[in-house]
Amino acid sequence: MVYQKTESQHRNDIIDICKRVHSNGWVASNDGNISIRIGPNAVLCTPTGMSKGYLRTDQLVKVDMDGNKLEGELEASSEVKIHLDVYKNKKGINSAVHAHPPYATAYAVAGIPLDQCVIPEIIVSLGSIPLTKYGTPSTQEIPESIRKYLPDHNAFLLENHGAFTIGNDVHQAYYRMESMELFAKISLLAKTLGNVNTISEENVQKIMDMRSNWIKDEGGYAGCRIDGKFIGSAGNGSGAGVNTVAGQNSGNNGSGSSYSPDGSGNNDAAVNGDDVITIRKSELVDMISKIVANIVNKK
Ligand SMILES: [Zn+2]
Structure with a gap:
């Protein structure tokens, strides 16, 4: 159960994943956001306007489930709305990762969902990755676009924007982003070779x-x-x-x-x-x- 960790451990986990996301080249400048639900009415999230590569644990922001700040000097990411909406609407989800990994984002820009039966591991782990309708960042449009796919999916392509994954804890959410990005990369490479064959x-x-x-x-x-x-x-x-x-x-x-x-x-x-x-x-x-x-x- 994710709540069993101390807040200090959760802070370390977020910073660890921020560094991975940054070093993987999934974000530029201040892109992306990560959060963990650390209690029934408390969410720890990355601040707005800061690079994920250099963030410190004391710069994270704690908000309640309505997005009101509980603790922190900086302001919460404006996209924390998406995370809060997911926590309210899907049981068992305690963490979310948003980034712009280039291969997955290319599919999101091309308007192509990653939904074909082509790789056994992806069929097992994610099933398929839907393309959610474009929404203006920081408004309720993105949470609303994601909501209809929430019951059956844990990874999402955000049309003309990027990628979003959710999980029981921050590591599961992060690994889902890794899986999606590798799937997108393999799919694109296979396509350049001329064939994307599905499994029978x-x-x-x-x-x-x-x-x-x-x-x-x-x-x-x-x-x-x-x-x-x-x-x-x-x-x-x-x-x-x-x-x-x-x-x-x-x-x-x-x-x-x-x-x-x-x-x-x-x-x-x-x-x-x-x-x-x-x-x-x-x-x-x-x-x-x-x-x-x-x-x-x-x-
Ligand atoms: Zn974004």
């Missing part, structure tokens, strides 16, 4: 079956995409749900539309007028067989 549905299913044995009580899981179809998006990695998503490109040139892996239809494709339907393979085969039989009989 049968093999993805095996990975998800293993995942459901390994990972318990982690909340929702969105699964990942093969062409227009999400695999494993219902339940916690059970692989029970298969959603067909309209309006998705089958290659790695996603149109930038966000998706609705829970099948709620609450996605950009639906907003744009393309209805999302779910159909079983057997029903589709049956339907096509009847159409073909009709055509043949008319000849």
Whole structure:
């Protein structure tokens, strides 16, 4: 449980992760912010206007869950709003990391979610990484864009901005950022080589079956995409749900539309007028067989 550490240990953890984020080249100048929820109504976060590479433990700011300052000489990052909104809306999350890692951010700028079933470790750890709708920094727009993906995701691409990850503790949130960035880098390199091949549905299913044995009580899981179809998006990695998503490109040139892996239809494709339907393979085969039989009989 993250609260069991002392405040001094939490301060050290934040500074440790700030230095990693800075030395990885995921931030420039004063970019990025990190926080840890250290109590029911207390969050320790990085201050505004300071480089993450040179921050000291005594420069961190303590705020309550509404963002009011409790302690600290400097002002809290204006983006702490995103962190607080996540803590209020997702159980078990006690830390958040925001940065601009270049490969993940390139996908966020290109408007392409990292959601294909291509690497087993990513399928297990993150499932897929959605692209959240652009929001003006420091307003409520970004928290609102993230909120609809919160139940099933722990890593997010912020459209035309950067990346955001959450975790039970600051190390988990940081490692999720590492995983996302490496996934983005590999995806881009594979694309420059000419091919981003997805793993077969049968093999993805095996990975998800293993995942459901390994990972318990982690909340929702969105699964990942093969062409227009999400695999494993219902339940916690059970692989029970298969959603067909309209309006998705089958290659790695996603149109930038966000998706609705829970099948709620609450996605950009639906907003744009393309209805999302779910159909079983057997029903589709049956339907096509009847159409073909009709055509043949008319000849
Ligand atoms: Zn930012």
